[in-house]
Amino acid sequence: MKVTLVSRSGREVIKGGIELADGATVSDLQEAIHGRIKKYYPSRQRLTLPLQAGSQGKPIVLVPKSKLADYCDGNANNLTVLFKDLGIQVSYSTLFFWEYLGPLIIYPICYYFPVYKYFGYEGERVVYPVQTYALYYWCFHYFKRIMETFFIHRFSHATSPLSNVFRNCAYYWTFGTYIAYHVNHPLYTPVGDLQMKIGFTFGLICQISNLYCHLILRNLRSPSGNGGYQIPGGFLFNIVTCANYTTEIYQWLGFNIATQTIAGYVFLIVASLIMTNWALAKHRRLKKLFDGKEGRPRYPRRWVILPPFI
Numbered sequence: 258m259k260v261t262l263v264s265r266s267g268r269e270v271i272k273g274g275i276e277l278a279d280g281a282t283v284s285d286l287q288e289a290i291h292g293r294i295k296k297y298y299p300s301r302q303r304l305t306l307p308l309q310a311g312s313q314g315k316p317i318v319l320v321p322k323s324k325l326a327d328y329c330d331g332n333a334n335n336l337t338v339l340f341k342d343l344g345i346q347v348s349y350s351t352l353f354f355w356e357y358l359g360p361l362i363i364y365p366i367c368y369y370f371p372v373y374k375y376f377g378y379e380g381e382r383v384v385y386p387v388q389t390y391a392l393y394y395w396c397f398h399y400f401k402r403i404m405e406t407f408f409i410h411r412f413s414h415a416t417s418p419l420s421n422v423f424r425n426c427a428y429y430w431t432f433g434t435y436i437a438y439h440v441n442h443p444l445y446t447p448v449g450d451l452q453m454k455i456g457f458t459f460g461l462i463c464q465i466s467n468l469y470c471h472l473i474l475r476n477l478r479s480p481s482g483n484g485g486y487q488i489p490g491g492f493l494f495n496i497v498t499c500a501n502y503t504t505e506i507y508q509w510l511g512f513n514i515a516t517q518t519i520a521g522y523v524f525l526i527v528a529s530l531i532m533t534n535w536a537l538a539k540h541r542r543l544k545k546l547f548d549g550k551e552g553r554p555r556y557p558r559r560w561v562i563l564p565p566f567i
């Protein structure tokens with residue numbers, strides 16, 4: 258079988274194409290491309306079938322385990338494949354590790370070191386108990402997320418483009434600095450004792466619930482990450498599709514009730530909007546996968562992320 262590899266501009270990626278055995282799989286093709294051009298390792302390649310001229314819709318993505326012959330329409334000896342370089346890839350754990358490491362380091366710097374001296378605040382800084390508890394709460398949160406990344410999550414995608422590391426780090430590191438700066442500020446005004454206790458207690462319960470949600474999601478897949486998407490159930494998943502996001506949002510609410518800064522609430526709003534967007538997509542995907550047709554189970558009626566609103 259001969260595979261002709263073209264780029265979006267129509268240029269041939271490998272001159273003369275690639276010859277493969279008749280029973281070759283997409284994975285064999287990816288390895289062959291890698292063999293010819295070293296920098297294009299398999300996870301960096303996106304292979305699709307070219308769209309017919311004038312046709313709308315999404316192109317068919319070639320699945321590594323499938324046979325190439327399955328994609329040949331009539332002509333079993335020739336296949337034209339559209340090749341896209343996804344750029345340098347990093348593992349999901351690398352991506353998550355770097356984005357969470359920033360806030361985990363930046364926050365204690367603002368608490369322990371005399372950074373405010375450089376912003377014109379001389380003299381002794383009075384540290385309120387709420388600022389100390391906030392430090393513990395914050396560090397526990399990001400430490401937990403790094404641990405979950407390495408020991409709990411079973412990602413379906415092995416890698417992500419390197420550019421996402423810079424984008425995600427910009428998001429987490431900037432917000433981390435913004436909040437840490439304000440909560441630890443020498444002019445910070447603490448809330449009342451009761452409000453602080455309610456905020457941190459509620460937030461902590463939500464953090465533990467969030468961990469439990471991640472354990473439930475973990476058990477939906479085999480250790481290799483296989484198993485696709487399942488209907489999550491148990492605990493809060495019985496009423497809401499993205500219970501892990503629900504608890505994440507509420508734990509930030511708890512932090513904000515206790516610390517009460519504009520910076521913290523801005524982050525809460527932005528994070529909630531991002532997670533709501535993702536949750537809507539995840540809810541739609543589960544409803545489509547589990548449509549109740551041809552023996553497939555029907556996705557039960559559930560809230561998406563924030564009952565009783567969405």
Ligand SMILES: NC(=O)c1ccc[n+]([C@@H]2O[C@H](COP(=O)([O-])OP(=O)(O)OC[C@H]3O[C@@H](n4cnc5c(N)ncnc54)[C@H](OP(=O)(O)O)[C@@H]3O)[C@@H](O)[C@H]2O)c1
Pocket residue numbers: 410411412413414467474475477478485486487488489501502505528529531532
């Ligand atoms: N503060 C913020 O701005 C913010 C934003 C986003 C996330 N977070 C936090 O980070 C955590 C992880 O985020 P995430 O977006 O990676 O969470 P996620 O996609 O909902 O799920 C975490 C893991 O569970 C898997 N999973 C989800 N639904 C599944 C299903 N129905 N069947 C089988 N496996 C399923 C995911 O698989 P895939 O690998 O296939 O996705 C992923 O590996 C969140 O729960 C939240 O606590 C915070």
